[in-house]
Amino acid sequence: MALDDQKGGFKFIGTRPNRPDGLDKVTGRARFGADAHASGMLHAAILRSPHAHARIKKIDTSRAEAAKGVKAIVTRADFTQSLQPAPGMKGENWNILENVMAGDTALYDGHAVAAVAATSALAAKDALKLIEVEYEPLPHVTDVDKAMQADAPVIREGVAAGTVPKGLHPNVAGYHESGHGDVEAGFAEADLVVEDHFVTEATHQGYIEPHACLAQLGADGKGELWCCTQGHWNVQKVCAALLDLETSQLRVTASEIGGGFGGKTAVFIEPVALALSRKANRPVKLVMSRAEVFRATGPTSSTSMDVKIGMKKDGTITAAQGVFRLQGGAFPGAPADMTAMCAFAPYALKNVHQIGYDVMTNRPKQAAYRAPGSPMAAFGVESVIDELCNQLGLDPLDTRLKNASHEGTKASYGPKFQRIGLVETLEAAKAHPHYTAPLKPGQGRGISCGFWFNHGGETAVSLALSEDGTVQLAVGTPDIGGSRASMALMAAEVLGVPYDNIRVIIADTASLGYNEISHGSRVTYASGLATIKAAEDAVKKLCARAAAKWGIPEDAVKWEDGCAVPSGPNAGEFPPMPIAEITRKMGATGGPICGHFEATPEGAGVSFATHIVDSEVDPETGKTSVVRYTVVQDAGKAIHPTYVEGQFQGGAAQGIGWALNEEYIYGEDGRLQNPLFLDYRIPVASDLPMIDTVIVEVPNPGHPYGVRGVGETSICPPLAAIANAVSAAAGVRMRQLPMSPPRILEALEKQAGDG
Amino acid sequence: MSMIHVNTKVNGDEAEFLCDPRETLLDVLRDQLNLTGSKEGCGTGDCGACSVTLDGRLVCSCLVLAVEAEGHEIGTVEGIAEGETLHPLQQKFIEYAALQCGICTPGILVAAKSLLEKNPDPTESEVRYWLAGNLCRCTGYDKIIRAVMDTAKDMREAS
Amino acid sequence: MRYHTPDNFDEASALAAQASGTTRFLAGGTDVLVQLRSDIVTPDDLIDIKHIPGVREITNEDHGGWRIGVAVSGAEMTEHPRLELDWPGVVEAMDLIGSTQVQGRATLVGNLCNGSPAADAVPALAAAGAHVTVVGPNGSREIAVEDVPTGPGKTCLEKGEVISALHLPRRGHAAGDAYLRFIPRTEMDIAVVGAAINLRLDGDTITEARVALGAVAPTVRLVPKAGAALIGSTLDEAALDKLARAARAACNPIDDRRGTIKFRTKVAGVLAQRAAKIAYARAKGDRK
Numbered sequence A: 001m002a003l004d005d006q007k008g009g010f011k012f013i014g015t016r017p018n019r020p021d022g023l024d025k026v027t028g029r030a031r032f033g034a035d036a037h038a039s040g041m042l043h044a045a046i047l048r049s050p051h052a053h054a055r056i057k058k059i060d061t062s063r064a065e066a067a068k069g070v071k072a073i074v075t076r077a078d079f080t081q082s083l084q085p086a087p088g089m090k091g092e093n094w095n096i097l098e099n100v101m102a103g104d105t106a107l108y109d110g111h112a113v114a115a116v117a118a119t120s121a122l123a124a125k126d127a128l129k130l131i132e133v134e135y136e137p138l139p140h141v142t143d144v145d146k147a148m149q150a151d152a153p154v155i156r157e158g159v160a161a162g163t164v165p166k167g168l169h170p171n172v173a174g175y176h177e178s179g180h181g182d183v184e185a186g187f188a189e190a191d192l193v194v195e196d197h198f199v200t201e202a203t204h205q206g207y208i209e210p211h212a213c214l215a216q217l218g219a220d221g222k223g224e225l226w227c228c229t230q231g232h233w234n235v236q237k238v239c240a241a242l243l244d245l246e247t248s249q250l251r252v253t254a255s256e257i258g259g260g261f262g263g264k265t266a267v268f269i270e271p272v273a274l275a276l277s278r279k280a281n282r283p284v285k286l287v288m289s290r291a292e293v294f295r296a297t298g299p300t301s302s303t304s305m306d307v308k309i310g311m312k313k314d315g316t317i318t319a320a321q322g323v324f325r326l327q328g329g330a331f332p333g334a335p336a337d338m339t340a341m342c343a344f345a346p347y348a349l350k351n352v353h354q355i356g357y358d359v360m361t362n363r364p365k366q367a368a369y370r371a372p373g374s375p376m377a378a379f380g381v382e383s384v385i386d387e388l389c390n391q392l393g394l395d396p397l398d399t400r401l402k403n404a405s406h407e408g409t410k411a412s413y414g415p416k417f418q419r420i421g422l423v424e425t426l427e428a429a430k431a432h433p434h435y436t437a438p439l440k441p442g443q444g445r446g447i448s449c450g451f452w453f454n455h456g457g458e459t460a461v462s463l464a465l466s467e468d469g470t471v472q473l474a475v476g477t478p479d480i481g482g483s484r485a486s487m488a489l490m491a492a493e494v495l496g497v498p499y500d501n502i503r504v505i506i507a508d509t510a511s512l513g514y515n516e517i518s519h520g521s522r523v524t525y526a527s528g529l530a531t532i533k534a535a536e537d538a539v540k541k542l543c544a545r546a547a548a549k550w551g552i553p554e555d556a557v558k559w560e561d562g563c564a565v566p567s568g569p570n571a572g573e574f575p576p577m578p579i580a581e582i583t584r585k586m587g588a589t590g591g592p593i594c595g596h597f598e599a600t601p602e603g604a605g606v607s608f609a610t611h612i613v614d615s616e617v618d619p620e621t622g623k624t625s626v627v628r629y630t631v632v633q634d635a636g637k638a639i640h641p642t643y644v645e646g647q648f649q650g651g652a653a654q655g656i657g658w659a660l661n662e663e664y665i666y667g668e669d670g671r672l673q674n675p676l677f678l679d680y681r682i683p684v685a686s687d688l689p690m691i692d693t694v695i696v697e698v699p700n701p702g703h704p705y706g707v708r709g710v711g712e713t714s715i716c717p718p719l720a721a722i723a724n725a726v727s728a729a730a731g732v733r734m735r736q737l738p739m740s741p742p743r744i745l746e747a748l749e750k751q752a753g754d755g
Numbered sequence B: 001m002s003m004i005h006v007n008t009k010v011n012g013d014e015a016e017f018l019c020d021p022r023e024t025l026l027d028v029l030r031d032q033l034n035l036t037g038s039k040e041g042c043g044t045g046d047c048g049a050c051s052v053t054l055d056g057r058l059v060c061s062c063l064v065l066a067v068e069a070e071g072h073e074i075g076t077v078e079g080i081a082e083g084e085t086l087h088p089l090q091q092k093f094i095e096y097a098a099l100q101c102g103i104c105t106p107g108i109l110v111a112a113k114s115l116l117e118k119n120p121d122p123t124e125s126e127v128r129y130w131l132a133g134n135l136c137r138c139t140g141y142d143k144i145i146r147a148v149m150d151t152a153k154d155m156r157e158a159s
Numbered sequence C: 001m002r003y004h005t006p007d008n009f010d011e012a013s014a015l016a017a018q019a020s021g022t023t024r025f026l027a028g029g030t031d032v033l034v035q036l037r038s039d040i041v042t043p044d045d046l047i048d049i050k051h052i053p054g055v056r057e058i059t060n061e062d063h064g065g066w067r068i069g070v071a072v073s074g075a076e077m078t079e080h081p082r083l084e085l086d087w088p089g090v091v092e093a094m095d096l097i098g099s100t101q102v103q104g105r106a107t108l109v110g111n112l113c114n115g116s117p118a119a120d121a122v123p124a125l126a127a128a129g130a131h132v133t134v135v136g137p138n139g140s141r142e143i144a145v146e147d148v149p150t151g152p153g154k155t156c157l158e159k160g161e162v163i164s165a166l167h168l169p170r171r172g173h174a175a176g177d178a179y180l181r182f183i184p185r186t187e188m189d190i191a192v193v194g195a196a197i198n199l200r201l202d203g204d205t206i207t208e209a210r211v212a213l214g215a216v217a218p219t220v221r222l223v224p225k226a227g228a229a230l231i232g233s234t235l236d237e238a239a240l241d242k243l244a245r246a247a248r249a250a251c252n253p254i255d256d257r258r259g260t261i262k263f264r265t266k267v268a269g270v271l272a273q274r275a276a277k278i279a280y281a282r283a284k285g286d287r288k
Helices: A003-007 A022-027 A062-066 A092-100 A121-128 A144-148 A183-189 A232-243 A270-280 A290-296 A336-343 A374-392 A396-403 A422-431 A483-495 A523-550 A579-584 A641-660 A718-730 A741-754 B025-031 B088-095 B105-118 B124-133 B142-158 C009-018 C032-037 C074-079 C088-095 C108-113 C121-128 C224-230 C237-249 C261-283
Strands: A042-048 A054-060 A070-074 A112-118 A132-137 A172-180 A192-200 A212-217 A223-227 A250-254 A284-287 A302-311 A317-327 A352-359 A443-452 A459-465 A471-475 A502-506 A557-560 A563-566 A594-599 A607-617 A624-634 A691-696 B004-010 B013-019 B051-054 B057-060 B073-075 C002-004 C023-026 C045-048 C058-060 C066-069 C131-136 C139-144 C149-151 C162-168 C175-182 C193-202 C205-214
Touching (some): A022 B088, A022 B105, A042 A121, A042 A270, A062 A070, A070 A121, A070 A270, A092 A270, A112 A121, A144 A302, A144 A317, A144 A352, A172 A336, A183 A302, A183 A317, A192 A374, A212 A270, A223 A270, A232 A250, A232 A270, A302 A374, A317 A336, A317 A374, A336 A352, A374 A443, A374 A718, A396 A443, A422 A443, A422 A607, A422 A691, A459 A523, A483 A523, A523 A579, A523 A594, A607 A718, A624 A718, A641 A718, A718 A741, A741 C261, B025 B051, B057 B105, B088 B105, B105 B124, C009 C045, C009 C131, C009 C162, C023 C032, C074 C088, C088 C175, C088 C193, C088 C261, C108 C162, C121 C162, C175 C261, C205 C224, C205 C261, C224 C237, C237 C261
Parallel strands (some): A042 A284, A317 A352, A624 A691, B004 B073
Antiparallel strands (some): A042 A112, A054 A132, A070 A112, A172 A352, A443 A607, A459 A471, A459 A594, A557 A563, A607 A624, B004 B013, B051 B057, C058 C066, C066 C162, C131 C162, C175 C193
């Protein structure tokens, strides 16, 4: 079938059926990470460092071991001794181990030091208080700029990757530099150059379900693990490495997952539960508290950024330059490269240059958070573009249209763009009534574009037909936001069977080949592509059975509306043979009919969005509210439009929290001051307006139906769009996130003082 | 540690259990009564994922001690549907995709049902403030609010 | 932890007086359970006072004031048909605490005994002139609400003492109260600043005024000078200006994760003015 034929005339794609797991999710019977039980199960708890940075001189577990109900205690000695640190990301498994359980040094407030398994959760927590740890506190640093200064304490020597220029502080673990053209010449051509400094605080993914797992590991090296994760094959691989297991002997099942947003791509507690289970020879359940989630799992990086852009009076950008410093916690891996590469991607630039620094501090290891790095970069870049438009009296949408990247543009990060939909999102934003709606006094409007790469990744899918012609589809990517529905729709489209006849399951690690983590907005793209290919594989086999029955060549049969039919008049005259007629006899006609697909799809297709925001600021208190919000984003092709809208809305809401109220607050002592939802202020229902959405569809040439991932791009524009709206409403440029009321009042007073 | 014997009623059925006085109602619902529909998102009353009713009053079960349940009636998400028939809110949440990951959904359903019993015709603002103690990180609340509003409308029209 | 369910306040008091370790009284539990679960305070003895008769009742007393039982929840106060007509500021202050779920359990007296400088109900109660009855080993005593908290997490209650009821005075005519707080979100936060105003008028002129502020000092505090700024005025610009200045002068806040000294001080004046306008309108008969 030609690619173009598949872009239209869909029967299932684009419809909005109920999700297959809807009933489970509204009745409380869906089983999430903490909902599993096993007979003889122990409960575990983790002891965590109260210090930001401290040498662990001694751990005495003897009193805890003697406590009632305690069955096992583990420390670093109970994990593999064969991993070694290495520069950059080469020692990643060692880094993960070091994060999962501290070695000789506690590197941040909340760093795991020891763990207990006991007969009840209370007994385990009580036993933690009996473990005596002798710490020698060390100097600490939690701020990214301070961590790069000459006098900053060194988190760990020898981490810097080979790409890091000489002479930088040892805390600089990674370095990225890219661009093209001559920025100095470009700035010389400009009528106006704006350069500014921006700061964003670390924010947490804030999934409502804390990390949880149930582990069983025997002395025979065989294990079973149930956990909430965005990637159970990765959990399998990492746990095997940290515990000296054979990968295939550890079977990992992904539970339902209560949100991830990148934060559940990392491994934290699973190896600990397995180590405890091995030692106690009983199943062990380990569930994090909310405070543990905040103190010890991945927030995103905080940043310090400098952005400089030159523009002509007509709005043409002549040059752009950015320096992005990312605080990544006590380990290498902050997405400084992603941040730099995304920063100017929406614009077709002759002269562009970007630098990213990955900087270590005494904070938890940063983890991916929805388009890691891109939202912060957009905050800096799109704020400067807004300022240029203000000063030159230009329309912000027209100016972005004038400079927008399109098919064939050499991207700021190097490659040439294929077919992309930025211009279409800008045009749809311009046509949207929101853009021209009148504002009330005290309100301001902001817009921003955003970009994310999207990702394909290793993917395996298997599909089995039942005798009655119904379908079992096994995918390896956890369903975080309705992906069972989109998979079933794509399978139904190929097979021509009713959507309800398809049962989609998330297979465990023993049932499919390796599936990469659900990240990079890859699920609908990659598992979807694999589902289509697996279904096509099954169709081919169905056609072969029909061909055999009819006694004609296999290529003389085609598949239409769930039936095998002769491919043309020359093939012969046979009535359509429905799927159930073929499957009913499949045992006798060659055996079970299955389809499968395993590959690493490379055509994910980048995605762009444009957001419009109206905000209102109370000048006496600095309180901000978002009064209207519109998301316009290119989805390539929306498989289930309702869930696409949901991704758009969710990204915008998280962006609103990040822009206005969410932040990691560290005290002078280097300890996290707000490890609860009480003071880590994510948006509540009464904080938000309805979030309007416009789905733009510019098909991705790399997917049979044109799908582009939609999950991450939606969080790229909000920080900047809201900052531009708040700056307009308050009448003062806001350069630091979150734009909390004290910061807004401070900025207003400073401006009044300057004026 | 002496355990305390508690008699209570959950979703209309008699239930009894032994608990440590430090255990919360949520602990007992999940770990002893196997009603894992109520979720622990925070343990500090900030997220609402553990919402249940106590004698008809909406509360966080993480902020109620199990021993306090003695002689009282508890309602959980498992008791919302009547037999095979889903509550109109449950039906509407599926239809509107008012959930993505689904972890906050049980608490939101219990809370929304409690709202509609008290106020069958809430404004958008009333729904938003009533549900302010139920955190959802996936949806931006838009589809949740619409589902509650439209369920209220359907229920008013049906009655 | 031992769990007790006394039938009367004397028994509750005796249990607390005899206890050797940490003791907590349990009413709504919205603070006690958080502290228990977060390992901040694990009491040796937890005394649940909800089994004592009358603790869930709101009663109109003979002199026209109100007696509010120690286990009356915020939701029960909001739903009461008459309480809000008399003391809208007290009811709205209580109603601001936490979520709908928390409202199902949290109590006025719990909010008071938690000793938080940021307690929402306490400024409104202090402005209203509320007092509590305390039962102790040496009999009972009455204490003005503003005298109960003595510092963050601390109260003037002695070992063995337990509050048995809260009393709001008779409202009387031409009077109104109001409470406003500042939080970064619309719900679910702890007050960064709170301001309560309670006024009585003679015609358009303010004859009585009590002003109390929350979250700007180690305890909720009454600010007599701020009250004095209003008395004799018709809430004109000059009086509002004096009010804001007196309120700000009374501030002695801290910098923390919720707000800065500068922010709290400035906003205390803003909220005092806004609350005064609402209380004034209510005293004039505006029931919105």
